[in-house]
Amino acid sequence: MIVAGLGFSSAATVDSLRAAYDAAAASRDVTALATVADKEGHFALTVFAEELSLPLHFVGAADLAGQRTLTCSTRSRATYGTGSVAEASALAAAGKLFGLGARLLSPRQISDDRLATCAIAIGGQT
Template structure:
């Protein structure tokens, strides 16, 4: 399974999130999108899921903090206890043994980040 993990500001729109996904440069088909559980109801995130017909995977804060991220954001570390919400969400949602396909990248408006991970069974 390939999961697109997202971190985003409350002002992020579906277009912001879509742009962040595009910035990963991957031509891979995504099977699900994920973010920290308290952001799964955000309008832009829900719109993206509906537009792409993808399931949403909610990642708990403890599961997010357990992930080892390739990139490090001081703001993300201070707010969420992880170097990258996008990377940690993608890895946690893709399951044990998941690996990053694309590290965290930002949308052009700076309101969203996205990373891709693949699970062992994919």
């Protein structure tokens, strides 16, 4: 099972999320979206998830801290204790939803407007 983790600013639009997702997901068969719980209720995120017809999972900030990411944003590190909200969300959700052994398929991709990031993880891997 494949999860797309999203990180984004409060100014992100549906287009921001779509651009990051499209760059990261490519031709992968994504089965769920995930992001940090404090993003719940963000209008663009809700619309985007509905457009894709994918379930949206919210990960607690404590579950992001300590996740090993491939990239590092100083803002993400300072706010959430992880190098990438997108990567950590994807890993945490894939591990929780689909079994231990989640791993990233690629580092986060950044939207052209730099307002959103997306990373892809697969769960149930050994």
